[in-house]
Amino acid sequence: MSEEVRFRLQQVSCFYGGTRALHEVTMDIPARGVTAFIGPSGCGKSTLLRSLNRMNDVVPGFALTGRVLLDGQDIYSSRADPVALRRRVGMVFQRSNPFPSSIFDNVAYGPRLHERLSPAQLALRVEEALRAAALWDEVKDRLNLQASMLSGGQQQRLCIARALAVRPEALLFDEPASALDPLSTARVEELVLELGRSLTVVIVTHNLQQATRVADRTAFFLLGRLVEYGPTVELFTTPKDSQTEAYVSGRFG
Amino acid sequence: MRADTARFRARARAIDRWMAGLITGGGAAVLIATFLLVLFLVIESVPVLRSPRASSEGVVPQGVPLAAAEDEYRERVTVVGAEGSLHLVGRDGEVEVIPLEGVQPPVHQALFSADGRFLVAVDGVGRLHAFSWRQRVIWEGERRVLQPRLRAIAATAAGDGKHLLAVVGEGSSAKVLVGTEDGASVVHLSEKSTSATNLAVAGPAVAGALTASGEQAWVATANGLQWFQRLDPEVSLLEPTASVPLSFRPTTAAVLLGDVTLVLGGESGEVEAWQALPAAGAGWRLDQAAQFHGSGRVIAVTPSQREKSFLVQRITAAEILHLTSRRTLLALPGYPADAVVARLSPRLDGAFAVTAKGAVHRWSLQLHHPEASLATLFLPVRYEGYERAHVVWQSSGGSAGFEPKLSLLPLIVGTLKGALYALLFSAPLALAGALYVNQFAPRGLREVVKPVIELMAAVPSVVVGFLAALFLAPLVREHLLISAGVLLAAPSVAAVAVVWSLAPARWQRRLSGARELVVVLGMLVVAGTVLIVLEPHLHQAWFGGDVVHWLYQRLGVTYDQRNAMVVGFALGFAVIPIIFTIAEDALSNVPPSLVAASLALGATPWEAARTVVIPAASPGLFAAVMLGLGRAVGETMIVLMATGNTPLMSLSPFNGMRTMAATIAVELPEAPYGGTLYRVLILTALLLFCFTFAINMVAAAVAERLRKRFGRLAA
Ligand SMILES: Nc1ncnc2c1ncn2[C@@H]1O[C@H](COP(=O)(O)OP(=O)(O)O)[C@@H](O)[C@H]1O
Ligand SMILES: [Mg+2]
Numbered sequence: 001m002s003e004e005v006r007f008r009l010q011q012v013s014c015f016y017g018g019t020r021a022l023h024e025v026t027m028d029i030p031a032r033g034v035t036a037f038i039g040p041s042g043c044g045k046s047t048l049l050r051s052l053n054r055m056n057d058v059v060p061g062f063a064l065t066g067r068v069l070l071d072g073q074d075i076y077s078s079r080a081d082p083v084a085l086r087r088r089v090g091m092v093f094q095r096s097n098p099f100p101s102s103i104f105d106n107v108a109y110g111p112r113l114h115e116r117l118s119p120a121q122l123a124l125r126v127e128e129a130l131r132a133a134a135l136w137d138e139v140k141d142r143l144n145l146q147a148s149m150l151s152g153g154q155q156q157r158l159c160i161a162r163a164l165a166v167r168p169e170a171l172l173f174d175e176p177a178s179a180l181d182p183l184s185t186a187r188v189e190e191l192v193l194e195l196g197r198s199l200t201v202v203i204v205t206h207n208l209q210q211a212t213r214v215a216d217r218t219a220f221f222l223l224g225r226l227v228e229y230g231p232t233v234e235l236f237t238t239p240k241d242s243q244t245e246a247y248v249s250g251r252f253g
Numbered sequence: 254m255r256a257d258t259a260r261f262r263a264r265a266r267a268i269d270r271w272m273a274g275l276i277t278g279g280g281a282a283v284l285i286a287t288f289l290l291v292l293f294l295v296i297e298s299v300p301v302l303r304s305p306r307a308s309s310e311g312v313v314p315q316g317v318p319l320a321a322a323e324d325e326y327r328e329r330v331t332v333v334g335a336e337g338s339l340h341l342v343g344r345d346g347e348v349e350v351i352p353l354e355g356v357q358p359p360v361h362q363a364l365f366s367a368d369g370r371f372l373v374a375v376d377g378v379g380r381l382h383a384f385s386w387r388q389r390v391i392w393e394g395e396r397r398v399l400q401p402r403l404r405a406i407a408a409t410a411a412g413d414g415k416h417l418l419a420v421v422g423e424g425s426s427a428k429v430l431v432g433t434e435d436g437a438s439v440v441h442l443s444e445k446s447t448s449a450t451n452l453a454v455a456g457p458a459v460a461g462a463l464t465a466s467g468e469q470a471w472v473a474t475a476n477g478l479q480w481f482q483r484l485d486p487e488v489s490l491l492e493p494t495a496s497v498p499l500s501f502r503p504t505t506a507a508v509l510l511g512d513v514t515l516v517l518g519g520e521s522g523e524v525e526a527w528q529a530l531p532a533a534g535a536g537w538r539l540d541q542a543a544q545f546h547g548s549g550r551v552i553a554v555t556p557s558q559r560e561k562s563f564l565v566q567r568i569t570a571a572e573i574l575h576l577t578s579r580r581t582l583l584a585l586p587g588y589p590a591d592a593v594v595a596r597l598s599p600r601l602d603g604a605f606a607v608t609a610k611g612a613v614h615r616w617s618l619q620l621h622h623p624e625a626s627l628a629t630l631f632l633p634v635r636y637e638g639y640e641r642a643h644v645v646w647q648s649s650g651g652s653a654g655f656e657p658k659l660s661l662l663p664l665i666v667g668t669l670k671g672a673l674y675a676l677l678f679s680a681p682l683a684l685a686g687a688l689y690v691n692q693f694a695p696r697g698l699r700e701v702v703k704p705v706i707e708l709m710a711a712v713p714s715v716v717v718g719f720l721a722a723l724f725l726a727p728l729v730r731e732h733l734l735i736s737a738g739v740l741l742a743a744p745s746v747a748a749v750a751v752v753w754s755l756a757p758a759r760w761q762r763r764l765s766g767a768r769e770l771v772v773v774l775g776m777l778v779v780a781g782t783v784l785i786v787l788e789p790h791l792h793q794a795w796f797g798g799d800v801v802h803w804l805y806q807r808l809g810v811t812y813d814q815r816n817a818m819v820v821g822f823a824l825g826f827a828v829i830p831i832i833f834t835i836a837e838d839a840l841s842n843v844p845p846s847l848v849a850a851s852l853a854l855g856a857t858p859w860e861a862a863r864t865v866v867i868p869a870a871s872p873g874l875f876a877a878v879m880l881g882l883g884r885a886v887g888e889t890m891i892v893l894m895a896t897g898n899t900p901l902m903s904l905s906p907f908n909g910m911r912t913m914a915a916t917i918a919v920e921l922p923e924a925p926y927g928g929t930l931y932r933v934l935i936l937t938a939l940l941l942f943c944f945t946f947a948i949n950m951v952a953a954a955v956a957e958r959l960r961k962r963f964g965r966l967a968a
Contacts, residue, residue: 060696081758087855097846110854
């Protein structure tokens, strides 16, 4: 492919205390657009996603073989710094997890850690992130409100804004809308689509419609193996693999 | 099937109801028990502050009185009549008369000793007679009968112009302080011989008193007070040892029980307490210890034979005063204006007065606990023999005349000091340990560390106290430098960690998890070894061989073997499991999703702990420390064994202390039920309860505020 590659995975296998969760996955994730991971529950989508910013490191007994290259650099080499990596590759979790503090403090959390911004700059950064997460108009008058007072969908967008505030190059979504109502889901999907224009976005979903709506490329996993990976339209309309076909046509999963 | 489920449901509901009732009942029982406990403490301790009472008990008329005394059972008042006999006036007015053998009427002066057991009289021909006077109890069936026993000791010519100032006696000898026109003398009468020694008084003696042994004498002239002391045991001479001018005209004097304090009464109603103290250079000086307010010429002062109270007889009133608490306890109600003699009953349960016409008035007294007042319990008090007001706890002493010193402040200070040192030692360790184990430790370590620390709580505190007192305390004393090193270990590791955090991230990553732990432990072992090897040399080189000696010589710091450091360590041993366990639970309750969010934003584990975990767990961390404090305040056995139990006000880490809990444990079993000490100890228990209760309340309130501040945590 001529496109710029953000993540290059080479024979990545993941283990949890000796149990293999992923089996020699090799794939390239381009720098622009949205890439979706689909597959039945427990097939290793989250594991792979979390390997992209080393969030699995904190899991006791986790091990990874193979190579994960970010812009050509092996992020699992002994010289790589997982903390710096996570600053470049943000993550939004399945269940919204705002800090028990104000909206402003939630969004300002990352910049306060990494940068020395003046209060004005910080306020600007927070606004920018909230605008990018399409939340600004709803909360601009009550930035000091406790984050827990927001609705579920708003909380999830707050988490997106919080991730955006550190200006990542890539953003990983792990079933970001699975706990949301349809209206909030639609707004989050819009946002994912929008963010895909400027960032590398990887989204795990088991909602196939969602994948077709937001993803440029889709990867289908089954039992820890990458079964098929290609442009979303092709994967859903003319799957090369029979298992993929069975899955996307709703015959199992 | 359906019926089965229905029956099951019904049974489950019944069990639910039953359990709810049980739990509610149990909770209520606990509340009621606590309430009853507090009620008991209040009921038993509040009487300590009850005000004294006197009630008048009727009047019995009789002849002209010169002096009077009462027996222990308050059955008869013995009045010395001018016609030369003793009148024993019973409560029913029945009078028994016993003639004073060899006394020529009319008797001019008569005087009883403070304990009422010796009587001196100057008769019509100017002879001085001394008697011992006792009333023995015999039982006639069920009836108690007092059998009088008057014995003449000796008589001698007194001469003209002399007046009796004081008499003390012992066995079959009496010493009489006699005032003359140009001074005073002590007449020693015994069955074998009679002698008199003159005192070098600077003028006519107006008032005077002798200590029980007669070895010391106080003599007041119109404008000064002198103190005489027998310095040479070979010679029975009392030598003038100290003197002081007086600002008022004295009329009477008496030495209080304990032979330390002299109470002087004055022409215009002054009542002052004086004592002899060692002077700055050498010798002695007289020092005013107390001043009481009141008006009306003081006729006589009679000390109580029980404690530090005394009766002040004025021309129109009689009051009972108390030295330690510097209070007027009460004025005798209905005191007759023409009273000649007024005295306290030997057991301090009554008082009587005899009027010029010979009417005997009696009062029964309930002084309760005069030595305990809010002021003596909580403010500095100038006790006998002290230069200044002090807060002292010394509840019992060797002699009957001992002045109980019941200031609760040293106990409160000791309690807080012990708790403070314990927390100083244990709170940082336990909190940091909990954070490390919860957030940073390699997997598996937590599974080992937590149960081990919880096991610490299972060590009986008596064992901890025992080891601290008999093993740790001498060891620390012997190896003070190493001990200091041990205390510095944790701060040093923290300092190294701070420096290390500035090192490049790449180096830091090399040293994570178990490797980090091994390096830190290795560092500690190396540092400890170096310290052990170096210690003797350091001793020699810098501290002249002995650090404790050096501390005293150079810094004036006294070192007790059982001191706050040792106690802090031992108490810390009891407190650490509490703080650690609760703190670790609080940290565990922080949702991992919050930590994940923080890490995903590029925070280091330490940053995540600092900015997310600690704030979210802060109510629990605070509660952990407060519960640790509560334990430290209430802990008894460890402080009992490891503090040395000296009630000091010092906050020095090198001195011991005495805590409230330890005091209660040690002294309550010995305290007579219902006595002052008993009540004060119960009051201490009540205070202790209030302390721990307040600590828990504060902990709960602050934890609640923190919880509000950091919001409700996401699940
Ligand atoms: N923290 C963990 N510890 C042990 N096994 C795990 C852990 N997380 C996931 N797994 C296992 O790895 C496999 C893949 O899980 P996951 O990546 O979460 O699947 P998905 O996100 O596709 O549902 C599953 O079998 C799961 O049981
Ligand atoms: Mg998943």
